[in-house]
Amino acid sequence: MGMNTCPACAAAEQDPRTGLFTHGCRECTARNLAQSPAAHRALTGQGADDLRALIVETWGQADYLDGRTRVWAWVERLQKGK
Numbered sequence: 511m512g513m514n515t516c517p518a519c520a521a522a523e524q525d526p527r528t529g530l531f532t533h534g535c536r537e538c539t540a541r542n543l544a545q546s547p548a549a550h551r552a553l554t555g556q557g558a559d560d561l562r563a564l565i566v567e568t569w570g571q572a573d574y575l576d577g578r579t580r581v582w583a584w585v586e587r588l589q590k591g592k
């Protein structure tokens with residue numbers, strides 16, 4: 511499911527802090543993980559193991575780096591607030 515077909519992703523384009531997520535959409539999952547306590551811990555130097563595990567759970571070990579890139583892109587975007 512891509513940006514063109516996911517209504518929650520379309521909403522997030524307008525407002526990254528939208529509470530809308532589509533189950534099974536990787537981009538939504540990345541946005542969700544970016545707002546998770548695990549991401550907060552990783553950001554604040556309390557350890558990234560939880561976040562890493564969640565990313566692997568969703569993307570798989572083979573696509574871990576892709577997932578990581580997507581999650582951190584959302585982290586940065588959410589910090590900017592737009």
Ligand SMILES: [Zn+2]
Pocket residue numbers: 516517518519531532535536537538539
């Ligand atoms: Zn989505």
